[in-house]
Amino acid sequence: MKYKIVCVDDELEILDIYSTCLDSSEFEVVTFSEVDEAKEYVKLNANSIIFIFSDFRMPDHDGFSFRRDILSYASEIPFALITGFYDKEMAMEGMNLNICTFLKKPIDFDEIHKLISTLGQKRLSVLNEDYEMVTSFIEESYPMLDEIENLILNLESDPHDINSLNTYFRLLHTIKGTSSCVGLQSIPAYTHRYEDLVTALKNGNIKVSQKVINTLLVGLDELKYMFNSIKSGGEFEFDVSEKLKVFDEDFSSEETILVSKDDSSSSSSSSAGTKEISKTEEEKINVSVGVLDEFMEFSGELTVLRSSVLKSAMKLEAKYTGDRDIEVLSETLDEMHKVSSLLQFQITELRKVDMESIYKPLKRVIRDACKSLNKDIELVTEGGALRIDTSLSKVLNGALIHLIRNGVDHGIEIPEVRVKAGKEAQGLITIKSFEEGENVIVEIEDNGNGMDVSRIKAKALENNLFTQQQLDRMSDQRIFSLIFESGFSTAAEVTDISGRGVGMDMVKSSVTNVGGKIHINSKLGEGSKFTLVLPIPRSVLIIKSLMVSVGDHNFCLALEDVDEVVNYCGEKDGEIIHKVEGGSILRHHGELIPLVGVDKILNIESNAQTSEMNIVIVKGEGFKYAIIVDEIHDIEEVVCKKLSKHLKGISCFQGATFVGDGEMAMVLDLCGFAEYANIKLDVEEEFEEEFVNFSTEQEFMQFNFSEKSNYAIPLEKVVRLEEFKVSKLEYTGKLALIRYRDNVLPIIDVEKRLGFCHSQDNFRNNEVLKVIVVSKGSSQYGFVVDDIKDIGVTEEEINFSTSDRDGIKGTVYINNVTVNVLDVDHIIENYKKPVLNEILKDAA
Template sequence: MDMNAYLSMFIDESNDHLQALNDNLMRLESAPEDISIVQDIFRSAHTLKGMSATMGFEDLASLTHEMENVLDLVRNDKLKMDSFIFDTLFQGLDALESMVEDVIQGGTGKADVSHIVANLVSIVKGEHKNGAPATGTATAGTSTASGNSGGLLDEFQSSVLKQSIESGHQVLYIKVTLTESCVLKAARSYMVFDVLENTGEVIKSEPPVEDLEQEKFDRSFTVFTISTVSADELAAKINSISEIETVEVLPLDAESLATLSSGGNQAAAAAEAPAPAKVEASAESESNTQGEQRKAPAKNGAPVANRTIRVDIDRLDSLMNLFSEMLIDRVRLEQLASEVKRQDLIETVEHMARVSSDLQNIVLKLRMVPVDTVFNRFPRMVRDLAKSLDKKIELIITGADTELDRTVIDEIGDPLVHLLRNSVDHGIETVGERIAAGKPEVGTVHLRAFHSGNHVFIEVEEDGKGINAKKVLEKAISKGIVTPEEANKLSNDEISNLIFAPGFSTADVISDISGRGVGLDVVRTKITSLGGNVSVTSAEGKGTKFSVQLPLTLSIISAMLIKLGDEKFAVPLSSIVETAIIQRSSILTVHGNRMIKFRNAVIPVISLSDLFESPNYSEANEEEHEIIVIHKGDKWAAVIIDEFIGQSEIVLKSLGKYLTNISGISGATILGDGQVALIIDPNALIK
């Protein structure tokens, strides 16, 4: 069977299960006695094993099976978690993630994990000590019980099912028969197994999974499963799959299980077993059942149909590009309609504008992704870093459901990793240092996200030793970043922000984790390229906070269109505080810099005509100046322009690789009249 059609589904679901395993292992490490967490971990591991085996990724399935053996002992209270077991399971998770990544890259998911398997086997055999594997040699591979080859179930499988029955779990024997006209028998069997894996645990299939994948069976196959749903419900779920002729589900007790295990005739065993009557479902009976269910409302929290689908990212990008082109034409139509002055045309264009505005909101929301998709990998990272540095650190995440454009989400991960690594390595003190300073031995790192206007703020704050202002100044002066005279005028926050200067570092020894300030210029460059900014505040002995400001979306924004002579420019509305008209006489000169009074403060004046060397506009000829007051964080500036055109929705276009690093310009847009307008980057104008 060609499984390529299912590969994308396998990759997506594998990543979901791996993330769930990571999250729940972290939870279990904080509460090792909570068996409910172990059950969640076991279910994710078991589902991943089944998916991997079905897709033919045997190394993935084998490693997951060995991890499953350890978890099974823990959930049955036969093994207590310790640091060595946690570390081994995390190593296994890392290996699984690497193997799935290999599959994504077109590989076979194979890897040498013999040392991890050996440690897992030693744990199962009780040969390990807390913190170290046993001195004995453990063999890599799956250990199976020898035994009863003559029956339908071997000794190990019989034991598992028997213990499940004794524990009160529901064990089912299922026979599925496909229709004679079924063409893709392997695909149908895969879909049946998908249902079974999602509702319980498959212990045995006949023929084996490998034969089912290669369609080496007639029309029927049987399965032993430990199910979390009733026989009726499971029969209905399986029969909802197309090209299923009949589904027979037989609940088993200890006696009927023993009969089947001994190799007796399956039909005879089913008839003689003193178990509840088997459940049979056909296409007709299933149809009737579904009809009755549709008439009655859901009760007692009954599950509803899944109303979400996975959409390929490239398709969303194509949708955004097509809508962007439509938006450009809409603006063009609005301009033409105003020139023609035909009422029915104006009304039609206005209606199209309203509809396209609603469509724009939907398209933008489709691209919005919770920052949790980035944040969810950080607890494990902080845990590993803290352990390697012998520190005690608690990571507190808030606002993980805050949404950002997918393009921003894709780019923000690395800068946040760098900020967190710096906080853990150079911000939080060692346990001894914290106790000596009168602090709790466990350091705290807060990672929070929240909306504010058209922006999202992400903060990384820790309660460590803070930034040494004196040391930062000395390093900045020695590197020529500031002069001694300039250094005397800087506030504490301005001193702290010097760590973002290119090549700046206060670290005496550069570690692989990186010291405070190493590469933070790269962080600022990346965030600035996204239309955002980053700042830092710190108090010595109390801690440091990094604040990252990001735009909600990078594709379509509201902007103010302005003129400078014959040229048109766009300024993002999110950066504009207000617009005004000032007299030339109100411009002051302070230490050689032009300033104006604004809201009980004095702010700098920026001349766009000087900055962009406009050939056909001169401020000297004007007694009054139209200005735009822009902001960058808590810094403001007044920008002198020639003329306001008005507000408009614009589509951001890249200037391409040949026009990079143009100061003050972040991109371009196409206007309704077909002209190209450059988009001014307010962050670059304010120093």
């Protein structure tokens, strides 16, 4: 906040000198030639003024009268009078009016600067304390305004909800009292009159009517305006005389009295709800995101230390097998690992908010839009308990409001039109939120009129966005996506709700800025569905990465960008690498993928054999290519440290980290590396294409059992492929386990669980198990199979009717072969049951 110095003089030339001589980056100089204007300004901005300088003799006022008029609300502001002469009598009057000094003309600005650096700085320290106190009040009270809005809307649907009315009154009373305590004047005065209206409702002097509800909402909006002004460093005080007139309306008319849909049950249910809330209410404090980011950084450092210590402990354990002290150390480190992982999880959770907090304002948006457009629309929300990162909540706060307003204005018809079309008079907008894989999915669906492809095409032609030939080649989904073009709108006229064509453009840009996508499905006459796919933000510092090396150099590849790892042997695998115009192309799974060597791009020496290559295929937003490395190591969580300013210009590196025994590794920026290697990137083309091909292809990890062939698991469930020695297995009862990546991995004999194998031998006496590590939620499980084949890709849907038992989802057609698809979730949820049955059988 920039504090002000007020200068008052009837001569404009003098005011110009003030502005020039007192100009400072720390303070703002505000000048007035009219005393009445100055008085009004000081009244509204007393909380941000550090000094007032005033001429003594002016045409309609003198300095004494000016000071006297502002004394009631500005007595603590240092006030200096500029005069050519003053005597003892004037000095006595100056003391009575708390005037700090008289300054003789001509003005000595060195003396003014001394006053500002002494008395002004004292005033500044007081104002800073007051500002902190007021902003703290605003931060703590702001959630009350959101709660008040919900209570008003509750009263609109249930006018006899006494508990809502009582809570409403209590919140207003709290705001009034607290704002007065922190030294504010206009907010307490305004809230007092606002409170009178709520008191009249409480006492039954007036009834809840549409007019009352509208006034309550207008009053709330004015309070929000004042809160926002203070929060953004604007005015602290306001002229509320005009604002208060809204409460002078006659509310005695019963023409628009609201009636509850179910008067008999509303009060009791509200009472129960209030009691339940009071029981579970917890004390909360506000914490800045900056503090949480610092905690996240410390958590990242802890992760690096944890990994280093665990590696050292494993070496000691191998070196001193059977040493009891080493075993105790390992057990202690295991516990430390659990605590640090829990700490990291909790810090991440602190950054999250409930979707319910994002849904709350939408009810008001729907209400106001319906009132403006004479429509009747119900809003239904699902997934309010889902918690998302604050960065995503900021995106959704704006995006959902624009999409909802767009749906109300363009999507859903007025009641008369809906009835003629055979629909319910009341429209419906549904919002669903859920997590799917590494993404947060938000679906906004309405049962309105849907999108008219021909109308969108006509508008695109009118705006010269595309030619007719280009539009004719586009799919319907691609046509729908044109509504996100800047300035694009099919509205016949601009309204307060929508029609300017800027809101949807902002929705797209805000979603794509966080790496998300928007998909649209619409059917004319039936409605539209917008699907927002937002990637769950990974930790700013902690990256799960694939460790690779080239020569003596270590590199990290973000695991989420690693598509596949390929070991290429020229003699065995044939000619799958082709030279094209000086570059290399990898032919893999029917695709041609650019292939580059890290050693060639970064000009470092490689130790790899030419007959055999380790290839990592990477894929992300706007790129897919393959890189050749010498060795592929393990997967680790690393902390990515920012590069120094001298290296920031190297786009192929995201940062650096320490691995192993303190060795340094560079974290590759795969998008920047692609540009460095002259691999063409086209994010927009891929984005647009996904509108057409969204969810059409499915990938499956194919394998055989010892007695059955042609089985598969959806690739999205697969984490890694492993081989484990049977001798390393441990058992709890009859359940097999193995120590895996600092955790315990249950090993499931899927063939036996599905009833394909009746052998009593554990894992058919195999010495080495081939295991597909799959995930369910945050847990991992090992599925034992006999022969892992390849990844199959198909556009066919799973046929669920062909399943012959629990644990098999159905079949799918891949490369002209019928493949059985395992129901991974069912097997995991039930893998203990056969073991329990065997125990019962043995007991019998």
